[in-house]
Amino acid sequence: xxxxxxxxxxxxxxxxxxxxxxxxxxxxxxxxxxxxxxxxxxxxxxxxxxxxxxxxxxxxxxxxxxxxxxxxxxxxxxxxxxxxxxxxxxxxxxxxxxxxxxxxxxxxxxxxxxxxxxxxxxxxxxxxxxxxxxxxxxxxxxxxxxxxxxxxxxxxxxxxxxxxxxxxxxxxxxxxxxxxxxxxxxxxxxxxxxxxxxxxxxxxxxxxxxxxxxxxxxxxxxxxxxxxxxxxxxxxxxxxxxxxxxxxxxxxxxxxxxxxxxxxxxxxxxxxxxxxxxxxxxxxxxxxxxxxxxxxxxxxxxxxxxxxxxxxxxxxxxxxxxxxxxxxxxxxxxxxxxxxxxxxxxxxxxxxxxxxxxxxxxxxxxxxxxxxxxxxxxxxxxxxxxxxxxxxxxxxxxxxxxxxxxxxxxxxxxxxxxxxxxxxxxxxxxxxxxxxxxxxxxxxxxxxxxxxxxxxxxxxxxxxxxxxxxxxxxxxxxxxxxxxxxxxxxxxxxxxxxxxxxxxxxxxxxxxxxxxxxxxxxxxxxxxxxxxxxxxxxxxxxxxxxxxxxxxxxxxxxxxxxxxxxxxxxxxxxxxxxxxxxxxxxxxxxxxxxxxxxxxxxxxxxxxxxxxxxxxxxxxxxxxxx
Amino acid sequence: xxxxxxxxxxxxxxxxxxxxxxxxxxxxxxxxxxxxxxxxxxxxxxxxxxxxxxxxxxxxxxxxxxxxxxxxxxxxxxxxxxxxxxxxxxxxxxxxxxxxxxxxxxxxxxxxxxxxxxxxxxxxxxxxxxxxxxxxxxxxxxxxxxxxxxxxxxxxxxxxxxxxxxxxxxxxxxxxxxxxxxxxxxxxxxxxxxxxxxxxxxxxxxxxxxxxxxxxxxxxxxxxxxxxxxxxxxxxxxxxxxxxxxxxxxxxxxxxxxxxxxxxxxxxxxxxx
Numbered sequence: 001x002x003x004x005x006x007x008x009x010x011x012x013x014x015x016x017x018x019x020x021x022x023x024x025x026x027x028x029x030x031x032x033x034x035x036x037x038x039x040x041x042x043x044x045x046x047x048x049x050x051x052x053x054x055x056x057x058x059x060x061x062x063x064x065x066x067x068x069x070x071x072x073x074x075x076x077x078x079x080x081x082x083x084x085x086x087x088x089x090x091x092x093x094x095x096x097x098x099x100x101x102x103x104x105x106x107x108x109x110x111x112x113x114x115x116x117x118x119x120x121x122x123x124x125x126x127x128x129x130x131x132x133x134x135x136x137x138x139x140x141x142x143x144x145x146x147x148x149x150x151x152x153x154x155x156x157x158x159x160x161x162x163x164x165x166x167x168x169x170x171x172x173x174x175x176x177x178x179x180x181x182x183x184x185x186x187x188x189x190x191x192x193x194x195x196x197x198x199x200x201x202x203x204x205x206x207x208x209x210x211x212x213x214x215x216x217x218x219x220x221x222x223x224x225x226x227x228x229x230x231x232x233x234x235x236x237x238x239x240x241x242x243x244x245x246x247x248x249x250x251x252x253x254x255x256x257x258x259x260x261x262x263x264x265x266x267x268x269x270x271x272x273x274x275x276x277x278x279x280x281x282x283x284x285x286x287x288x289x290x291x292x293x294x295x296x297x298x299x300x301x302x303x304x305x306x307x308x309x310x311x312x313x314x315x316x317x318x319x320x321x322x323x324x325x326x327x328x329x330x331x332x333x334x335x336x337x338x339x340x341x342x343x344x345x346x347x348x349x350x351x352x353x354x355x356x357x358x359x360x361x362x363x364x365x366x367x368x369x370x371x372x373x374x375x376x377x378x379x380x381x382x383x384x385x386x387x388x389x390x391x392x393x394x395x396x397x398x399x400x401x402x403x404x405x406x407x408x409x410x411x412x413x414x415x416x417x418x419x420x421x422x423x424x425x426x427x428x429x430x431x432x433x434x435x436x437x438x439x440x441x442x443x444x445x446x447x448x449x450x451x452x453x454x455x456x457x458x459x460x461x462x463x464x465x466x467x468x469x470x471x472x473x474x475x476x477x478x479x480x481x482x483x484x485x486x487x488x489x490x491x492x493x494x495x496x497x498x499x500x501x502x503x504x505x506x507x508x509x510x511x512x513x514x515x516x517x518x519x520x521x522x523x524x525x526x527x528x529x530x531x532x533x534x535x536x537x538x539x540x541x542x543x544x545x546x547x548x549x550x551x552x553x554x555x556x557x558x559x560x561x562x563x564x565x566x567x568x569x570x571x572x573x574x575x576x577x578x579x580x581x582x583x584x585x586x587x588x589x590x591x592x593x594x595x596x597x598x599x600x601x602x603x604x605x606x607x608x609x610x611x612x613x614x615x616x617x618x619x620x621x622x623x624x625x626x
Numbered sequence: 627x628x629x630x631x632x633x634x635x636x637x638x639x640x641x642x643x644x645x646x647x648x649x650x651x652x653x654x655x656x657x658x659x660x661x662x663x664x665x666x667x668x669x670x671x672x673x674x675x676x677x678x679x680x681x682x683x684x685x686x687x688x689x690x691x692x693x694x695x696x697x698x699x700x701x702x703x704x705x706x707x708x709x710x711x712x713x714x715x716x717x718x719x720x721x722x723x724x725x726x727x728x729x730x731x732x733x734x735x736x737x738x739x740x741x742x743x744x745x746x747x748x749x750x751x752x753x754x755x756x757x758x759x760x761x762x763x764x765x766x767x768x769x770x771x772x773x774x775x776x777x778x779x780x781x782x783x784x785x786x787x788x789x790x791x792x793x794x795x796x797x798x799x800x801x802x803x804x805x806x807x808x809x810x811x812x813x814x815x816x817x818x819x820x821x822x823x824x825x826x827x828x829x830x831x832x833x834x835x836x837x838x839x840x841x842x843x844x845x846x847x848x849x850x851x852x853x854x855x856x857x858x859x860x861x862x863x864x865x866x867x868x869x870x871x872x873x874x875x876x877x878x879x880x881x882x883x884x885x886x887x888x889x890x891x892x893x894x895x896x897x898x899x
Binding site for chain 2: 184185186192193194195196197199203207388502534535559560561563564585599600603607610611612
């Protein structure tokens with residue numbers, strides 16, 4: 001039987017499953033396609049049995065018993081002189097037909113109860129859970145033997161009962177998926193649209209469980225066929241009905257006289273089961289591949305830059321072509337920066353020169369950062385600002401050496417104290433990260449490991465990077481927590497991430513980032529996920545820490561208010577390029593580049609309420625995603 | 627003064643908590659609000675303030691423990707599923723996240739046709755209407771045959787707005803509809819909301835965490851904190867001259883996109899502490 005882990009693994013595929021049509025995914029997987037093809041050919045042959053063989057599977061000429069393969073009887077005859085080929089074909093009708101019946105019963109029962117339990121939850125769900133757990137606990141073979149003893153060895157009856165016993169597997173799978181999909185916003189939207197329950201279930205929910213059900217059915221068909229063949233092989237089936245199992249049973253009797261008889265039913269079972277398993281696995285792999293098309297979203301802003309962008313397909317590559325933004329400028333036209341946009345100050349702690357970051361696509365690279373140059377001095381806060389798809393986060397990741405899989409620095413250098421840190425080994429990088437360059441991420445909660453206490457997560461890097469003893473590291477961590485304004489450091493030190501608020505978590509991450517006294521701090525949208533009152537406090541904290549330590553800060557953000565609050569210098573990015581760079585006052589009071597001007601004018605400050613923000617004549621040039 | 631289109635009286639919402647005999651969590655404490663026809667009422671508050679819960683209670687997606695929600699003089703807070711379905715003609719929704727609010731497996735046409743066909747339109751009339759809706763939200767007409775994943779965030783939000791408009795509702799609950807969008811896209815979508823309101827006279831219950839957004843789009847603003855309305859009044863009065871200390875804090879905490887003024891605001895905020 002399929003394990004719970006199996007069910008979970010399949011259920012995890014749902015998100016991907018609903019993103020691409022099922023058929024095209026089957027076609028896209030050679031394994032799934034070939035195995036499904038061979039299954040269909042076999043089924044067609046079984047259905048067309050009367051056309052393929054003139055013999056009756058149940059009557060034979062006893063004088064022709066146990067013949068080897070020949071011109072008349074292609075696969076020979078059995079001990080009663082019946083044609084083996086005919087028995088394989090007609091037996092397939094019963095074997096596969098019985099399996100199909102069991103699967104149909106199991107899936108109809110299980111999907112229905114799963115849908116109801118998943119969608120409604122509550123008492124119905126609890127009741128059904130009791131029932132399914134009970135059925136799972138009953139030994140299936142015993143029940144089947146009891147049914148046979150009570151009502152005889154009718155294959156269809158036994159398979160129906162087996163279907164009922166298999167239903168809990170489907171129930172659990174469907175329930176798991178449905179209770180997830182039920183909370184999707186599009187299901188809420190459908191409810192608000194006035195759709196009736198059956199329609200919502202049919203249109204929005206069944207579609208999500210379709211592919212996992214097919215995979216699960218393919219794998220559980222193997223179990224059904226195995227159990228059924230096993231019962232027949234043991235002689236518990238109806239000997240008058242040809243199945244592959246009864247054929248095996250007969251072959252066993254004549255094993256020493258005609259060992260070849262074992263081959264054909266065994267081969268048929270083997271081919272069918274292998275095809276089913278390969279089909280299930282192939283479809284699962286195909287689904288997993290397409291998973292990377294999933295877009296990550298941040299709470300208050302959608303980032304085109306997938307932090308853990310998938311491994312395959314250009315779909316996962318952050319869109320650099322302005323494909324995500326409704327950006328006006330630059331659509332179709334080349335982006336050209338104003339003079340001074342690639343300014344690198346003298347004595348920069350970190351300088352980036354002509355940086356190009358690309359992701360493999362087709363032949364060559366798709367560039368997401370194109371010839372970016374900037375530098376940051378000690379004690380300076382540089383803002384990298386831009387909309388989604390501008391390449392600002394990619395630039396930050398390149399500086400950290402943490403580009404997602406596939407991403408690489410195609411050209412250019414990232415220099416820190418005379419060394420190009422863009423091309424160092426992973427080992428050297430570990431020595432740089434944390435100690436020389438630190439990082440404050442966007443989502444505080446997802447950057448703390450939920451399974452470890454905060455204290456442990458702060459102490460371990462300190463011991464590793466600074467070589468402190470456990471007690472020293474602990475004292476330093478507590479001091480850092482106090483420094484970032486956490487009221488009760490001991491308590492926070494002893495808490496798990498889920499026990500603290502988002503603002504506190506961001507303070508903890510800042511404490512961890514500055515603990516090793518880095519020369520450069522890269523903060524990627526550090527306040528985007530926080531409430532404004534908390535944001536103001538975190539910005540205050542960053543400002544204070546920067547004043548105290550004199551570290552250089554690169555602040556990646558889309559929020560011009562945050563830039564105005566914190567930064568000394570600003571670089572505006574558009575479509576992978578810096579289009580303008582200037583001191584913060586100068587940039588806000590006198591923006592040169594049309595894109596900067598457009599961004600600044602899109603803000604809501606000083607606008608008369610309830611008036612148009614953008615001139616009506618502005619052409620709508622919204623590109624679609626490639 | 628016209629009669630309110632939506633009137634929320636003493637609304638209390640509680641969510642049951644997991645665990646034996648644990649008291650329920652009270653998300654809303656006696657909320658009073660009203661929205662007049664053609665008016666925009668902004669709900670502003672931080673996470674956990676209950677602003678989204680109010681919207682969901684109006685939509686019938688969150689429970690109403692006590693109090694009433696009157697729409698057009700009728701208490702809709704205890705409507706059954708059949709009555710609720712008939713309300714879909716009058717009350718619609720635009721959600722925050724345009725990536726999860728559109729079914730990824732359906733084409734734009736199917737998404738927009740769904741509410742229309744439920745209301746008994748035939749296929750042909752529906753597709754005429756869809757063409758007009760797409761035009762209304764400034765999407766190209768060939769968008770109909772494509773899937774949501776082919777569109778950017780701003781464009782998806784336009785599709786969601788078109789879906790909300792499909793049945794010509796009198797009230798649209800907008801739950802953070804621009805907070806997932808880029809700045810220039812946000813400006814564009816806000817313009818679209820205003821334009822639609824002028825053309826159709828629809829009322830908005832506009833929920834956002836961003837005081838600047840709410841100030842821009844609303845006639846009146848309600849400030850929420852921990853499930854209570856702290857302040858409810860004229861948009862300009864609330865956003866320029868807030869009475870409650872919390873609103874003042876909220877205002878001072880929002881950074882201005884101007885270094886000089888932001889410095890002043892920061893100093894004012896630190897002085898107020």
